[in-house]
Amino acid sequence: MSANARANDARAAVMIDYAFESAPEPGATTPVDEGVRWLRMPLPFSLSHINLWLLEDAPGPTIVDTGIAGKKTRGLWRTVLGESPSSANPSRVIVTHMHPDHVGSAGWLCEEFGIELWMTRSEYLMCRVLVADEGPPPSEATDFYNAAGYAPDQLARYAKRFGGFGHAVNPLPNSYHRLTHGQRVQIGDDNWQVICGFGHSPEHACLFSERRNILIAGDQLLPTISSNISVWPTEPDGNPLRDWLDSCRRLRDVLPADVLVLPAHGKPFRGAHERLTALIEEHETGLQSLRELCRTPKRAIDVFPALFKSRISDENLVMATGEAVAHLNYLIAARQVSAKTDAGGVRHYQTIRE
Numbered sequence: 409m410s411a412n413a414r415a416n417d418a419r420a421a422v423m424i425d426y427a428f429e430s431a432p433e434p435g436a437t438t439p440v441d442e443g444v445r446w447l448r449m450p451l452p453f454s455l456s457h458i459n460l461w462l463l464e465d466a467p468g469p470t471i472v473d474t475g476i477a478g479k480k481t482r483g484l485w486r487t488v489l490g491e492s493p494s495s496a497n498p499s500r501v502i503v504t505h506m507h508p509d510h511v512g513s514a515g516w517l518c519e520e521f522g523i524e525l526w527m528t529r530s531e532y533l534m535c536r537v538l539v540a541d542e543g544p545p546p547s548e549a550t551d552f553y554n555a556a557g558y559a560p561d562q563l564a565r566y567a568k569r570f571g572g573f574g575h576a577v578n579p580l581p582n583s584y585h586r587l588t589h590g591q592r593v594q595i596g597d598d599n600w601q602v603i604c605g606f607g608h609s610p611e612h613a614c615l616f617s618e619r620r621n622i623l624i625a626g627d628q629l630l631p632t633i634s635s636n637i638s639v640w641p642t643e644p645d646g647n648p649l650r651d652w653l654d655s656c657r658r659l660r661d662v663l664p665a666d667v668l669v670l671p672a673h674g675k676p677f678r679g680a681h682e683r684l685t686a687l688i689e690e691h692e693t694g695l696q697s698l699r700e701l702c703r704t705p706k707r708a709i710d711v712f713p714a715l716f717k718s719r720i721s722d723e724n725l726v727m728a729t730g731e732a733v734a735h736l737n738y739l740i741a742a743r744q745v746s747a748k749t750d751a752g753g754v755r756h757y758q759t760i761r762e
Contacts (some may be wrong), residue, residue: 423686424631424679427668431675434533435487440459440668440676441620443596448489451509454724458509459672462488464596468496472615472624473504473672476512477578485513488524492689502526502587504626505609506535508576510672517580526593528602530610536580538573545570545641552641555755556729568614569724572690587613599626607652607657615665623663623680624670627657631674639737639753640732649738653688660684691735698735702745705756708732 428446432438437445448457461472469489475481484665489498500523503511518525525532545567587593589604593615600612600615605628615624627635637652639645652707653681665681697714712720713734720728736757739745749755 412644423682424677426631427676427678431457431459431546435526437488440670441622444468444622444670445564446670446676447480449484449509451476453509455509455673457673459670459674461670462498463598463600465499466596468499469502470595471498471517471737472718473593474501474513474517476508476576477516478495480616481513481753482516485517498523500524500526500585502593502613502615503531504624504628504672505612506538507627510626511535511580512577514579518581523584526602526656527583528587528611528613531612532580532584532586534610535577539577539579541571541573543567543570547670548644549641551753552644553726553729554753555708555735555749557709557754558729562722562725566726570686584747586638598602599676602664603659605652607637607648607650607655607759616667620668621664622668622670623667626672628707629659629669631669631677631679631688633673634690634732636727637691637732637734638727640730642731647734647737647741649691650741653691655761656684656688663708683704694735695739698739699744699759702736702757702759704741705758706754707754708736711736711757 420702428438432446432448434448434450437447440446445462447460447462450456450524451458451461458473458475458551463472479575498521501514501517501526503514514525549561549570550567553563558566587602590603591602592599593602598617600617603614603616605612605614607752610629612626614626614628623629629694637649639648639654660681666678667680668676668678669680670675670676686708694715698711701711708729712728715732715735716728736745740747744760745757746760747757
């Protein structure tokens, strides 16, 4: 999610129409459509929950996304699956993308029930890499955050937390079933089309049922917050914001205006076109603010006021830094900002005057 979880419920209420007044309690499910059930798992983050989905299938339901790894999540899954309409073991796990709240319990579910994991290739492979990461951080990572302007104590805190990804993710199976953009997946009586988005994660898979007019959106389209779009030390010159904006425009072009969106956070809603337009405009506004702020040289950590309304703390500093660099890299690629590195390895960004 965004470093400051840029919520704007008042504006969202005007743009979108929620399909449900309340959400299911942990361990319970709510029917969304015939053969489609909604459940929630708690999260120990500022975002308190993730929405997950059960799709009626043979011989048992297909699970879409899983919650983080841990005893509490496992217990809730046993309750949910024991009380599912079919009372059958799940038939497979589909994961939209590699972030721990989505993929965390996938490995356990696959092992527990002897079922396959379905993911896009980039998400599966990157997740395997990150789960294997252990401290201390490589020099490339330390150099990246030093370049952003971190003080020595901030670098030390980052190093202490390095490798935490694997603590919330069970090891994935050694083989998987690959999802690709445009593929149609037969689930029960439905063909669900895979629509991939980019920027929030390497190859995020959404599922669209034309017959039902339903999109299982993961983090690609959320009702009141903007997904985190970050640059990471593994690809310091990446341009994920360009990929994200392109993905938002493609989704707006291909989705019906009245599609029912099933998001990973918040409640199911209609109003996808309006929401996608608002997300694009939000980032464009941030880019304009950055151009103004960088008329004098700034480090990445100096530009937070142009992008975030709330205070950046130690808890969300890394995510805020990633978003800031993503916006700065976008402007560098557009030849609107230049970057110079000083003798201490710190990078300074300045708007290119026309």
